Amino acid sequence: xxxxxxxxxxxxxxxxRVGDLERYVGAHLGLRRVxxxxxxxxxxxxxxxxxxxxxxxxxxxxxxxxxxxxxxxFSLSHSGxxxxxxxxxxxxxxxxxxxxxxxxxxxVERRLHPEERREVRELPPERxxxxxxxxxxxxxxxxxxxxxxxxHGLGHVYLGGRPGVAGAPVGWLVRDLPGDGxxxxxVAVAVARHGAEGLRIVSRALPTGPVA
Ligand SMILES: CC(C)(COP(=O)(O)OP(=O)(O)OC[C@H]1O[C@@H](n2cnc3c(N)ncnc32)[C@H](O)[C@@H]1OP(=O)(O)O)[C@@H](O)C(=O)NCCC(=O)NCCS
Numbered sequence: 001x002x003x004x005x006x007x008x009x010x011x012x013x014x015x016x017r018v019g020d021l022e023r024y025v026g027a028h029l030g031l032r033r034v035x036x037x038x039x040x041x042x043x044x045x046x047x048x049x050x051x052x053x054x055x056x057x058x059x060x061x062x063x064x065x066x067x068x069x070x071x072x073x074f075s076l077s078h079s080g081x082x083x084x085x086x087x088x089x090x091x092x093x094x095x096x097x098x099x100x101x102x103x104x105x106x107x108v109e110r111r112l113h114p115e116e117r118r119e120v121r122e123l124p125p126e127r128x129x130x131x132x133x134x135x136x137x138x139x140x141x142x143x144x145x146x147x148x149x150x151x152h153g154l155g156h157v158y159l160g161g162r163p164g165v166a167g168a169p170v171g172w173l174v175r176d177l178p179g180d181g182x183x184x185x186x187v188a189v190a191v192a193r194h195g196a197e198g199l200r201i202v203s204r205a206l207p208t209g210p211v212a
Contacts, residue, residue: 003044004028027083031076034085035065038072054147062091062147075144075187082183091190093145096183097133105132111154112161119161133184135161138174141188145172 004012008028015021032043039046047068051061065071075086080098100108105128109117112135120131138159143150159174160167168174171192177185 003032005048007048023078023081023083027076027078030083031074031085034087035072035074038087039065039068051147055152060149062144075141077140077144077185080183082180082185084177084185086187088189091145091147093141093143093188094177094185095137095140095144095187096179096185097137097140098183099129099133099181102126102129105129108132108136113155113158115158116161123162130181130184131162134176134186135159137184137186138167138176138188141186142169142172142174145188145190 004025012021012025012028015024029043032046035046036043047066049064049066050059051064052059053061063074063076065074072087072089073092074088075092075094077084077095079096082096084094084096086092086094102125105120109120109128109132112120112132116135120128120135123131136154139154139157140150142157142159143154157169158167159169171190172188173191174186174188177187179185
């Protein structure tokens with residue numbers, strides 16, 4: 001816990017469920033360890049800030065590393081028992097989603113793009129929860145890559161309603177990552193400037209164990 005900064009410790013202290021606390025702390029310790037490797041500093045020395053939101057310029061855009069020239073972009077996600085981190089030289093977003101119950105699929109699928117919803121519904125019922133988690137993970141990865149988050153909805157962009165068949169907004173590469181069957185994961189990378197050729201996607205799944 002001593003490695004975390006004041007804001008992280010305050011957020012950790014606000015969790016009322018032990019599992020949520022452990023996942024948050026495990027994810028942030030993992031994020032610090034991964035970034036520390038790239039920056040050549042101790043995990044506790046990584047300083048975080050926020051970019052301005054690209055939509056409203058508020059101070060809730062993508063999290064960034066402060067006080068380091070040319071610091072890499074990064075993205076963090078935690079859900080269920082997993083946390084995932086992505087680091088890149090270009091804007092990047094990553095997301096992990098716990099596969100929901102069949103009842104939750106019914107409630108959530110209406111927030112998708114109409115075409116994605118149709119594709120999810122065409123699947124046999126037992127495959128729909130994983131398909132929903134997959135498309136949701138792609139959406140969050142892309143919207144976190146943009147830095148906007150989900151505030152303006154998930155239905156306006158088509159990213160594919162079947163696992164393994166991701167759509168791609170112009171200038172972005174969106175890919176499913178291998179999950180563990182209980183979670184779906186995806187990454188979105190801004191390729192507009194450099195193109196996708198030669199791009200290597202390497203991500204790390206961090207089990208969030210007991211608080212260190
Ligand atoms: C940010 C958001 C996408 C996170 O999704 P989630 O499913 O709750 O959580 P995830 O584990 O996938 O991701 C959380 C991480 O995303 C990152 N994140 C937060 N805001 C982000 C943003 N704008 N862009 C990119 N990444 C962001 C943080 O690292 C966060 O980790 P932390 O909460 O442990 O600090 C979601 O909460 C959201 O869209 N919030 C609305 C934001 C909003 O209202 N914006 C107003 C725009 S005008």
